[in-house]
Amino acid sequence: MATTTIAAAVPLRRPRRATLLRVLLRRPSFVVAASFLLLLVVVAVFAPVIAPYDPNKQVLADRLQGPSAQHWLGTDDLGRDVLSRLIHAADLALLAPLISVGVAILIGVPTGLWAGLRRGWVDAVFSRIADALLSLPGLAFALAIVAVLGPGLVNAMVAMGIVFAPNLFRVVRGAALAVAEESYIESARAIGCSTARIVWVHVLPNIAAPFLVQTTILMGVALLAEASLSFLGLGVQPPDSSWGSMLEVAYQNQYRAPFAVLPAGTALVLTVLAFNTIGDCIRDAVARRRSA
Amino acid sequence: MNILSVRDLTIDLIGKPGQPGLVENVSFDVPAGRSVALIGESGCGKTLTSMAILRLLPPEMRISRGEIIFDGLDLVTASPRELRAVRGGPVGMVFQEPMSSLDPTMTVGDQIGEARRLHLGESRAQARAKARELLDRVGIANAARRLDSYPFELSGGMQQRVMIAAAIACDPKLVIADEPTTALDVTIQAEILELLRSLQQEMGLAVLLVTHDLGVVADFCDEVVVMYAGHVVERAAAQPVFANSMHPYTRALLDSIPQAGRARMPLKAIAGRVPPAGEFPTGCRFQPRCAHAVPGLCDEPQAELEPEPGHRCRCVRVGTRELSLQEAP
Numbered sequence: 001m002a003t004t005t006i007a008a009a010v011p012l013r014r015p016r017r018a019t020l021l022r023v024l025l026r027r028p029s030f031v032v033a034a035s036f037l038l039l040l041v042v043v044a045v046f047a048p049v050i051a052p053y054d055p056n057k058q059v060l061a062d063r064l065q066g067p068s069a070q071h072w073l074g075t076d077d078l079g080r081d082v083l084s085r086l087i088h089a090a091d092l093a094l095l096a097p098l099i100s101v102g103v104a105i106l107i108g109v110p111t112g113l114w115a116g117l118r119r120g121w122v123d124a125v126f127s128r129i130a131d132a133l134l135s136l137p138g139l140a141f142a143l144a145i146v147a148v149l150g151p152g153l154v155n156a157m158v159a160m161g162i163v164f165a166p167n168l169f170r171v172v173r174g175a176a177l178a179v180a181e182e183s184y185i186e187s188a189r190a191i192g193c194s195t196a197r198i199v200w201v202h203v204l205p206n207i208a209a210p211f212l213v214q215t216t217i218l219m220g221v222a223l224l225a226e227a228s229l230s231f232l233g234l235g236v237q238p239p240d241s242s243w244g245s246m247l248e249v250a251y252q253n254q255y256r257a258p259f260a261v262l263p264a265g266t267a268l269v270l271t272v273l274a275f276n277t278i279g280d281c282i283r284d285a286v287a288r289r290r291s292a
Numbered sequence: 293m294n295i296l297s298v299r300d301l302t303i304d305l306i307g308k309p310g311q312p313g314l315v316e317n318v319s320f321d322v323p324a325g326r327s328v329a330l331i332g333e334s335g336c337g338k339t340l341t342s343m344a345i346l347r348l349l350p351p352e353m354r355i356s357r358g359e360i361i362f363d364g365l366d367l368v369t370a371s372p373r374e375l376r377a378v379r380g381g382p383v384g385m386v387f388q389e390p391m392s393s394l395d396p397t398m399t400v401g402d403q404i405g406e407a408r409r410l411h412l413g414e415s416r417a418q419a420r421a422k423a424r425e426l427l428d429r430v431g432i433a434n435a436a437r438r439l440d441s442y443p444f445e446l447s448g449g450m451q452q453r454v455m456i457a458a459a460i461a462c463d464p465k466l467v468i469a470d471e472p473t474t475a476l477d478v479t480i481q482a483e484i485l486e487l488l489r490s491l492q493q494e495m496g497l498a499v500l501l502v503t504h505d506l507g508v509v510a511d512f513c514d515e516v517v518v519m520y521a522g523h524v525v526e527r528a529a530a531q532p533v534f535a536n537s538m539h540p541y542t543r544a545l546l547d548s549i550p551q552a553g554r555a556r557m558p559l560k561a562i563a564g565r566v567p568p569a570g571e572f573p574t575g576c577r578f579q580p581r582c583a584h585a586v587p588g589l590c591d592e593p594q595a596e597l598e599p600e601p602g603h604r605c606r607c608v609r610v611g612t613r614e615l616s617l618q619e620a621p
Contacts (some may be wrong), residue, residue, distance in 0.1 A: 119351075183387055184395040190346055190387075191380030191407040191458065201406075205397035 023285045033277035036270060044091035051084035056239045064257040073263040076249050082263050085241045089264075092242045093271055096157050096226035096235075097219040103161025104218060108168030109211070113199060115169070116176025127173070130166035138163040139228060146234045153236050156229045157222070164218050171214045175207035182206075209286035213279050220275035227268055243268050294361075295465050295498045296322040296345070301358035303340055303349065303522075305569070313356065314569045315340050318524050319596070320517045322466065327492055327499040329509040329530070331545075332519035335566045341519070342470050342502045346379050363465065380407040384459030386469040390451035390476075394443035400427070400454050401439030407461040426457040430487060449480035453487065460491060467491075470502045485512055506549055510534060518542050521566050521577035524596070528603035538605040541578045576607065584615055 024030045043050060052072075059079035066074045073082040115123040138160065145159035146152075179185065180203070188202045229235035230244030231251075238245070243264040250260035303315040315337040322328045330338045343349055345360055347367060360367040363382060365374065379385075384407075387393040394403060404426055405419030414422070420439060427435035430453040443451055452472060459467050469488065473481035489512060492499050501513060509516055509530065516533045518526040518541065526539040537543045547560045564581040567573065573580055575591035582590070589608055597611030598604045609615035 183389060183393045186348060187385065187387055187393045187455070187458075188395065188406075189348060189379065190385040191461075192376040192378070192410050193380075193406070194376060197410075202395050202398075206395070208397075 020282075020285060024281055027281050027285070029277050030281040033274040033281070036274045037278075040090055040094060040271065040274075043087055044094055047088045047090060051081075051087040053081035053084040055080060055084040055088040055241065057081075064253055064260070066257065066259050074257070074259055076246070076260065077253050082246070082260070085246060086243070086263055086267060089241045089243050089246065090267075092153065092226070092236060092240075093223055093267070096153060096242075097222035097275070099154065099157040100160035100164060100222040100225070101215055101218050103158050104164035104168050105215065107162065107165035109172050111165075112169040112172025113176050113203065116173040117180050117199065117203065119177070123173070126169065130169045133163070133166040136163065139225060142225065142229060143232075143234065146229070151234045151237060153226070153230075153242070156235045157226060160222055160225045164222065167218065168211070168214055171210050172207060175210050176203060179203050179206045209282065213283045213286075216275050216279035216282065220272040220279075223268065223272055223275070293324050294321040295324040295363060296500070297359075297361040298341070298345070299359045299361070301341065301344060301360065302356050303337070303344055303353055304356040306352055306354055308570070311570050312572050313522060314353065315344070315522045318358070318519070318522075320524060320527055322498050322500050323515075324465065324498050325492075325496045326514045327489075327501060327512055328515045328517060329513035330500060330502045330517050330519060331504060331506065331509055333504060333545075333566050335521075335568070336519045337522040338502050338504075338519050339470055342468050342500065345468060345500075346383060346385060347375055377411070381411040381462045382465045384462070384464040384467045386452070386455050386459045386467060386472045388471040388474050390448060390455050391443065393455055394451060396443055398442075399439065400441050400443065400446070403443075404454065404458045404461055407458060411462050422461065423457070426461055427454070429460075429491075430454070430457045431483075432457075448476050449483065452476060452480075452484050456484070456487060456491070460495065460497070463495065464497065466498045466500065468500045468502070471504070472501075473503075473505070473508065481508075488512070506546065518545070521572055522569070523577055523606055524604075525578065525606045526604065532600070532603050536603075538599060538603065538610045539578075539607050540582045540584050540610075544581075544583075584609060
């Protein structure tokens with residue numbers, strides 16, 4: 001009771017994000033997925049403290065061991081501790097999707113807004129470019145970019161970002177197209193809002209839901225793409241590890257150490273699942289709010 | 293003193309040069325502090341005309357001719373900056389569908405305050421305090437708590453009150469209300485009109501009311517502008533238009549109002565429908581549906597005539613006193 005009276009007295013607006021978050025927090029699947037990602041962030045930040053060994057320390061005598069008390073998740077082909085390498089690669093598992101989705105947002109959102117709100121030739125030109133980009137197989141395009149710019153995580157992720165941009169473009173354009181027809185945009189213009197203010201204050205919040213759904217799902221796809229590229233040796237370069245490159249090592253030694261594919265594989269599956277679950281929860285929460 | 297003067301306003305579809313205007317040569321005045329009704333059937337151009345005043349036409353249309361003088365400024369030639377200063381400042385606008393005209397992601401308080409922050413540079417807190425006052429003014433109970441409501445939490449009537457509060461936020465001189473009561477049920481309609489009327493009287497507002505409801509007009513308005521198929525066919529003070537309508541279209545419109553006490557009588561209707569843009573007849577645009585049309589006379593271009601002082605009519609037969617609807621059966 002006391003909190004509500006304080007809230008009424010303080011002239012602060014109740015932010016919309018908070019109400020959406022409140023709806024989301026009522027969903028167990030969202031809470032589990034978000035906690036997992038939060039845990040991943042903590043692990044990534046405190047990796048040097050948490051990891052039991054130096055991830056690059058080689059003990060050739062202990063190669064390709066299974067799980068044991070000293071090495072909980074075993075060791076790899078150079079006798080490095082798998083758990084430590086997994087923990088140290090967590091930051092990449094978060095950074096890689098952030099880079100590629102960030103690039104996709106930077107390209108896709110402004111162009112999508114412009115095309116959806118302006119329509120006409122702007123829309124025609126950008127939509128054709130997006131269609132052309134969508135027809136490219138994503139990984140093959142990323143491979144081509146890496147071939148030009150050289151292997152490396154950032155290059156690979158920027159390439160994936162370019163591949164993702166048309167997805168976001170389409171979502172944002174479609175939503176903006178629908179919102180532009182709403183009469184509240186007209187009434188915003190009728191009270192004297194500039195175009196910039198209309199886009200920022202009235203259009204963006206109203207397309208946030210489909211945009212958030214799309215970005216979280218793209219995060220999962222981006223992580224898988226990073227793992228694929230690293231698996232092929234085109235992403236992270238040794239001695240750094242990513243879950244993808246760890247899988248590759250494990251794959252080569254699969255007959256001698258069948259357990260080794262499980263740690264990195266499980267980490268990948270769970271993280272992608274977490275991203276997708278969050279996307280699904282946002283979609284459901286928004287759909288329910290709209291029908292209510 | 294006219295706060296708004298529309299002169300020879302003509303609105304075209306871009307890219308169809310041969311086609312007669314959707315709205316052609318529309319002229320009327322809104323005197324300061326008075327209420328003027330713009331009436332006509334659906335599709336007659338009344339909403340287009342009202343949107344054109346604030347230059348809010350859809351991108352495929354343009355004003356090809358005419359002037360719109362608001363408080364000394366011609367809005368047709370005004371710069372985007374001048375237009376933005378007028379919109380929501382000295383001219384407020386209320387739309388037809390309150391639900392879809394309010395941004396669903398913004399609280400009511402922020403939406404009412406937005407115009408004040410834009411035009412008067414108020415802080416969010418100042419605008420919020422004013423929004424609370426305005427909510428009180430438009431008759432919303434518990435204004436302080438309603439500030440944080442989202443539009444979907446309000447009923448249709450309350451939403452329209454919020455729209456009106458937003459329209460009058462900057463103490464405008466003119467409010468353009470485009471069918472403000474159409475989406476509401478009848479009892480709420482009366483309350484909203486009562487609210488508009490009291491605001492008009494207390495704030496000295498001029499109101500341009502766009503409507504097809506003649507009952508509303510009779511109650512509310514000082515002057516009437518009747519539109520048909522993009523033309524103004526008759527304009528005068530409200531009293532003479534109702535008591536002594538000159539144009540056959542106005543007459544037919546009045547005759548088609550259902551009346552209590554005339555049960556089991558056939559309802560008079562105007563045969564046919566408003567021609568779509570691009571198929572307007574030459575001359576008087578009402579003549580294909582008019583009972584008094586005379587070939588060779590009515591298919592010539594019609595000028596606006598003034599058979600009685602202050603009572604203008606675009607009908608050559610009435611204008612030259614050849615035809616008087618008072619004697620018509």
